[in-house]
Amino acid sequence: MSTPAATGAGSPRLSVQNVSVTFGPNRVLKDVSLEVQPGEIHGLIGQNGSGKSTLAKVLTGLYTPDAGASVSVDGTALDLPVRPDEATAAGVAVVHQSLGLVGDLTVLENMRVGRMKASRVLRRIDWRRERAEAAAVFERMGRQLPLDAKVSSLREDERAIVAIARALQDLHPGEGLIIFDESTRSLGRRSLEQFFAIVDEIVATGTSVLMITHRLEEIVDAADRVTILRDGVAVQSGLKAEGLQERDLAALMLGESIVDLEQRTPAAIDDSRAGTSLKGLSGLGVRGVDLEIKAGEVLGLTGLSGSGYDDVPYLVSGASPATAGELHVDGRPVKLRKLSPVAAMRAGIALVPEGREHAGLAMNLSVAENMAFPLTSRASAVLAPLKAKDEATLVSSWIEKLDVRPVAPQALLKNFSGGNQQKVLMGKWLATAPSLLVLHEPTQAVDVGARHTIVSAIRQAAAEQGCAVLVAGSDENELALLADRVLIFGDGEVRQELTGEITPDAIVAAIYANGSRARLRTRPSGADGTGGTGGTGTQGAAGTDTAGTPGEQGTQGEPRDVGQVNDDAAAPAPAGGAA
């Protein structure tokens, strides 16, 4: 319980000492200490369930730590539990998961929410002053954004700027700390590079950053030091990040070294079966896509956001209506126009959608109920009793196969960690023994251990059941692990096909046509984190970024119309024939 030295130049920006958190009989955090120095990017990583988010919630005041803990900023101890307003006053700003912006409100409103001041007499908001305050922050960041644009109309990299600006406005230049609580989870590659360019500029001024993340690459490339949690214990606190490899970090997180972390199993294509073929798929942002997946093959789809690759899963599984297209699953034809989820399931198509809370699972029901749900949801005899015994056997076999922990089929899903929830979601659809398995971001926001279980389960379904697998995703590392072949989308069409050795670099290179996968950040060379080196590195990254982001909007109206015309032309024909 070392109390930090009295205020002075030597005291760390943020000092967390001996934080323990106990829920009932469990200690989910045990004596965690970490120190963030001025002007550094400090990474905080750990598996789902390691206590990472618990620590974040202590720092944001949601949880109360056990007695004996201390949290201090610039040498001044904060009262515990942390009060958000006091933390803000001390110079701690938080950027929440998925940025925490309201899409329907403008940039200005999002920036100033909670900070708006009423005018003296009429108590109305003085928009001129608000506007000036917001503009000043963007000025400080050297970025320009339309203050009156709705956030939903912005590109994702611009949204990241808004979120950072909102955090930055409460900090004095060169002071304070920004906590990024898994803020980067939904950012694509280019936005991520842009994001780190800004973060680099911020830390170059002396402001500190605590980066809570799932992406090990962010630590390897960008962090100065890293703290690693495992089972609620800080197994490393303030480890120098330079020179570390992703596998080193993974080993520390999991507690054992991992062999072949990034190795893909060989393809198990079964040519004796028909597999899946898709012809002329149109709908949403997709127009006229043809593709083929052999039985046992895993096909990846990717592209820039808005290129339509992420619409394909929903169109082929009946979740969103397609305007045209025909699918052959194991040789059997499936009409995609007006396909319903019911018909898709009947044809042997299973969709694992993105967003397990929203579309994947019922969190207030049990693991068993969720896993067995698709098996009975379409039952024609709705009042015939459920086969409880068969279900229990099936559920426990999938819990075992997917290593869902804890093994508690009757426990409610909301009490499980994200990685285990995602495993349940996989099990729920794998249990239907699909002929075509369609996945969208299957390992998003999932820790390394769970990711490997899920990846191996998908590859196993392909290899052993001869299932054709379609994976749409924006994470090049995930695709490189999963896919035997990758199709790159642009403007709703297939632009390029990657075969053979598939590497994350090759995928990114193909997505951004002639772009490259820039390093997220170049660390300042000197021992102290001030100086111009960081600045120049940033300039470079920012430069490639603006060059690499083409205007994606505006081209979508036309193709959709084309699809519509084709469709309308096709539809009247049979009707006329009948009449």
Next chain:
Amino acid sequence: MAETTLTPPAADASPAPAAEPARARPSWLGSFTTRFAVIGVWILLVIVFGALRPDTFLTAGSFQTIFGGQTQQALVFMCAALLCTILVGEFVDMSVASNFGMAAIVASVLTVNHDVNVWVAALIALVISTVVGLVNGFLVVKMGVNTIVVTLGMSTLLLGLAQWMANLMPVSGLPKSFSNLALTKILGLPTSFYFGVILMLVFAYVLKFTPLGRNMRFVGENREVSRLAGVRVTRVRIGAFTVAGVIAGLGGIISASATGGFDPSTSQMYLMPMFAATFLGTAILQPGRFTPLGTLLAVYFLATGVLGLQLLGATAWVSNVFYGGVLVIAVTLTTILARRQR
């Protein structure tokens, strides 16, 4: 092949979530106390009332008043109707009580004032209640109108129509043969008691052991998840409103049969105890979940409380205090339990 390369990390994951099984276990112990807390209070009430009024409370008569009372039978049906829509994720259906009253008054007025055969009149009443449920469902599900607004409006509309049909007067004089439907005694309790119990048992069975019940729960929890799993969500939701109408109608008819007629202005008196019992039901048996059997027990729990307080000398005001207080406490409990639920 996949196994050889990828098993080690999976095995490694074992130490990490080691804390979690422990997290799941004590909740069971904890839920044991919450599960039976209400039943404990119930027993306590019986002891207290029994000690204070041994000669009036501890009698077969008060047992019959609690379990055989027509108010309780009416409440069981109304709660079941309310549960139908709550379970598929709607906010409370306010029209249940009025729909119940509508069926009772239609059956009574047609028989007594218009000389229609009582069984035909009952059938007509049932059809009307069903249509009311269907209309509610159509407006809420297909048109997307707010549940509470639609059902509150429907409630007032039906109340007015019932009052008009009955000319604001209580209607009575249903044939004795019809009354036997509800009043025939088996083991000291009227058939209407058994109808309610059977209804709730069937409801509980459907919910727990059939695909339909599971689909209802999933639709209530998450419509998108249900739709993607092939459930016809719209059909389930409209179906729930329609069945709610059927159950309310059946309840109204049985109530008319038991009292030999109906007073159109009484249906609104059931509103409060209905909500109180339904929400209190979530604190019994399966804490945090709406359950038919929990609700059934809650109805008789409330009846015990009210009867006991009346025997202690309280007058009509006591039921308001009791129902209102229980509703507030029960809703708060529901919210807390749902948050803690494992």
